[in-house]
Amino acid sequence: MTYTLDLNPDELLTTTRTVRKRLDLERPVPMEVIRECLEIALQAPSGSNRQTWHWLVITDAEQRAAIGDYYRRAVEQYLAGPGAAGKLHVDDPERGPVQRRVGDSVAYLGERMGQVPVLVIPCLEARTLPAGNQSGLWGSILPAAWSYMLAARARGLGTAWTTLHMTYEQEISDLLGLPEQVRQSVLIPTAYTVGTNFKPAPRQPLDDVLHVNGW
Numbered sequence: 001m002t003y004t005l006d007l008n009p010d011e012l013l014t015t016t017r018t019v020r021k022r023l024d025l026e027r028p029v030p031m032e033v034i035r036e037c038l039e040i041a042l043q044a045p046s047g048s049n050r051q052t053w054h055w056l057v058i059t060d061a062e063q064r065a066a067i068g069d070y071y072r073r074a075v076e077q078y079l080a081g082p083g084a085a086g087k088l089h090v091d092d093p094e095r096g097p098v099q100r101r102v103g104d105s106v107a108y109l110g111e112r113m114g115q116v117p118v119l120v121i122p123c124l125e126a127r128t129l130p131a132g133n134q135s136g137l138w139g140s141i142l143p144a145a146w147s148y149m150l151a152a153r154a155r156g157l158g159t160a161w162t163t164l165h166m167t168y169e170q171e172i173s174d175l176l177g178l179p180e181q182v183r184q185s186v187l188i189p190t191a192y193t194v195g196t197n198f199k200p201a202p203r204q205p206l207d208d209v210l211h212v213n214g215w
């Protein structure tokens, strides 16, 4: 085990931020560290313990650049649309500035995804997507993806939960040679962080979203 940060569980859970501007694009990430994080991810739950997950780790510069190009195009489309982070809650004096910073940060990563040293794409075997119980499907990969990100943070690595690459899911599947029944979930850029101090983020108050014994 190569822990580099001394974080207790609550600190780990509350300071694993979406890292974009503080990803160190120059420092190599040893595959051994990625393997450790993935071993931890495999301890996550999966429906019926099926473990029908697959983990794509992309380190090849040309492949990263190609994925980065698709990602940049997807980010440009997202930023031009009405749902972009920076266009939400603009009139709210508390949330507006935070949203603008997020939008700015999304644009920054959009330009650099292909330069991040390691791109990880957790995938799931699913020939068809169910019309009904989607949580049973995606719940078999997303907790494991988050475990990977927590394990990475504990080792001084930064990650970001990104999904805009799904705009070009087919193109990226073709690029990586994924079998037809294998679906991508998140695209997780992974790099050492510039500094390791991250803080809990401002969130909406718990009592605004808590419903005990019914809505």
Ligand SMILES: Cc1cc2nc3c(=O)[nH]c(=O)nc-3n(C[C@H](O)[C@H](O)[C@H](O)COP(=O)(O)O)c2cc1C
Binding pocket: 016, 017, 018, 019, 020, 085, 102, 105, 106, 109, 160, 161, 162, 163, 164, 165, 201
């Ligand atoms: C479902 C989901 C999709 C997301 N997609 C993207 C994305 O495509 N690109 C990106 O830069 N951030 C993406 N994010 C990161 C969010 O913007 C981020 O979690 C949010 O701003 C809160 O920041 P924090 O994670 O540092 O607390 C996504 C997060 C989630 C949960």
